[in-house]
Amino acid sequence: xxxxxxxxxxxxxREWGLTVCSVGHQKIAAGEEYPPRKHNQEYMFDxxxxxxxxxxxxxxxxxxxxxxxxxxxxxxxxxxxxxxILFPGEWHSYRPDEGTGWNEYWIGFEGINIxxxxxxxxxxxGSPLFHIGYDEFMVSLYNEAIRxxxxxxxxxxxLLAGVVNHLLGLMFMTGRKSLLQNDTEAMKIVNMAKNAxxxxxxxxxxxxxxxxxxxxxxxKFRRIFKQxxxxxxxxxxxxxxxxxxxxMLRGTSASVKEISLTLHxxxxxxxxxxxxxxxxxxxxxxxxx
Numbered sequence: 001x002x003x004x005x006x007x008x009x010x011x012x013x014r015e016w017g018l019t020v021c022s023v024g025h026q027k028i029a030a031g032e033e034y035p036p037r038k039h040n041q042e043y044m045f046d047x048x049x050x051x052x053x054x055x056x057x058x059x060x061x062x063x064x065x066x067x068x069x070x071x072x073x074x075x076x077x078x079x080x081x082x083x084x085i086l087f088p089g090e091w092h093s094y095r096p097d098e099g100t101g102w103n104e105y106w107i108g109f110e111g112i113n114i115x116x117x118x119x120x121x122x123x124x125x126g127s128p129l130f131h132i133g134y135d136e137f138m139v140s141l142y143n144e145a146i147r148x149x150x151x152x153x154x155x156x157x158x159l160l161a162g163v164v165n166h167l168l169g170l171m172f173m174t175g176r177k178s179l180l181q182n183d184t185e186a187m188k189i190v191n192m193a194k195n196a197x198x199x200x201x202x203x204x205x206x207x208x209x210x211x212x213x214x215x216x217x218x219x220k221f222r223r224i225f226k227q228x229x230x231x232x233x234x235x236x237x238x239x240x241x242x243x244x245x246x247x248m249l250r251g252t253s254a255s256v257k258e259i260s261l262t263l264h265x266x267x268x269x270x271x272x273x274x275x276x277x278x279x280x281x282x283x284x285x286x287x288x289x
Contacts, residue, residue: 007020007021007022007149007152007160008152009157013158016111016157016158017111017112017161018109018110018112018113018161018165019110019111019157019160019161020107020108020145020149020157020160020163021055021108021110022043022055022057022106022107022108023106023107023108023142023145023146023149024146025104025106025143025146027101027102027103028064028096028101028102028103029101030098030099030101031098031099031101032101034047034095035047045093047093047094047095048093049093050069050091050092050093051091051092052089052090052092053086053088053089053090054088054089054110055088055108055109055110056086056088056108056110056114057085057086057106057107058086058107058164058167059085059086059094059105060083060105060106060132060138060139060142060167061079061080061082061083061103061104062080062134063080063081063102063103064079064096064097065077065079065080065096066078066094066095066097066102067094067095067097068084068092068093068094068128069092069093069094070087070090070092070128071090071091071125072090072125072126073125073127073128073129076129078094080103080134081134081135082130083138083171084128084130085123085171088110090125105142107142107145107160107163109160109161109164111161113161113165122172123168123172130172130174130175131175132174133174135170135174138167138170141166141170142167144163145160145163145164148163186224186227186228189214189225190228190229193210193214193233194236196213196214197210197236197237197240198240201240201241201244201263202262202263202264203264204264207222207232207233207234210233211233221233238274239278241265242274242278242279244263245259245263245271248262249286249287256268256272256284260272271283
């Protein structure tokens with residue numbers, strides 16, 4: 001497939017929150033010039049001097065190997081199965097090794113959606129590289145983006161935005177999961193904690209109590225648990241209690257006060273507030289619905 005030189009955007013597309021600027025695929029043979037002369041002139045660069053883009057780019061190296069260098073992260077080795085994200089305004093350079101070449105997919109995009117994720121710390125210039133492995137589904141997503149961009153049917157930008165979001169989500173999830181699975185002891189602690197919380201839903205226990213059962217300090221327990229689940233142990237425990245409360249509201253005739261006492265909330269009022277914050281309904285509204 002030939003790379004797409006330019007993808008049109010309009011003001012209405014930008015209101016969607018994410019628009020795609022470029023998408024393409026190229027296979028670089030061992031010893032071949034990089035970037036090849038057929039590369040889009042808008043994105044042409046000299047690997048010796050690098051470049052700065054005004055958009056984000058998500059690049060997937062299917063096979064081969066090479067290097068990626070950025071201002072914030074320095075020089076990194078890249079191999080088949082790696083993905084990296086380039087940031088607007090961030091100097092960078094990348095190239096395949098002469099002896100191997102590489103097979104490369106890319107998609108360029110911009111918008112408030114990705115800006116917000118960067119601001120929230122999901123993606124940072126200091127950690128642009130994700131070790132994913134070869135994934136046929138990711139390849140199919142890139143190819144679908146290329147086909148969509150070539151057809152440019154009405155509202156194709158919204159479909160392309162969906163592809164980008166899917167790629168970003170897969171990259172983030174797979175990369176983080178790979179990092180976490182390397183620490184089997186931490187995973188064991190988190191799984192044991194979840195089981196302990198589930199057994200204690202109708203008991204008056206604190207998170208330091210759970211840490212004590214696991215024979216680790218609360219500060220270490222909290223750090224590990226949040227790293228793996230994205231929530232503090234206390235918030236995770238409250239969410240489990242809310243889930244149990246839903247079961248009780250659906251399957252029993254217990255009053256709201258009785259449920260709050262059973263699950264050891266501070267008061268019926270506090271229980272109702274927590275329930276509404278997480279479900280958008282009061283316990284009584286949930287039961288009636």
